[in-house]
Amino acid sequence: MQLSLEKNLLSIDNYKQIFVLDSDLIQVKDIKVVGEKFKVLYLDGYKIVIQGIFKNIQLGDIDDELQNNYEKK
Numbered sequence: 001m002q003l004s005l006e007k008n009l010l011s012i013d014n015y016k017q018i019f020v021l022d023s024d025l026i027q028v029k030d031i032k033v034v035g036e037k038f039k040v041l042y043l044d045g046y047k048i049v050i051q052g053i054f055k056n057i058q059l060g061d062i063d064d065e066l067q068n069n070y071e072k073k
Helices: none
Strands: 002-006 009-013 020-022 025-028 031-043 046-059 061-063
Touching: 009 025, 009 031, 020 046
Parallel strands: none
Antiparallel strands: 002 009, 009 046, 020 025, 025 031, 031 046, 046 061
């Protein structure tokens, strides 16, 4: 599985299974993404690309807080 985040786009390649796909929560096996205004731009059996405001990414048991430029005003 490969994950990349650039500005307001998140790409997950070779994801295993989608559990939740909502406007504020995306959860695939081993990855949980929390934020706001999520919009799926691309989805197939191999890759998912999401646009939105990302606040937290949990990989397994690891939490990484994200600073988003949209929140800094």
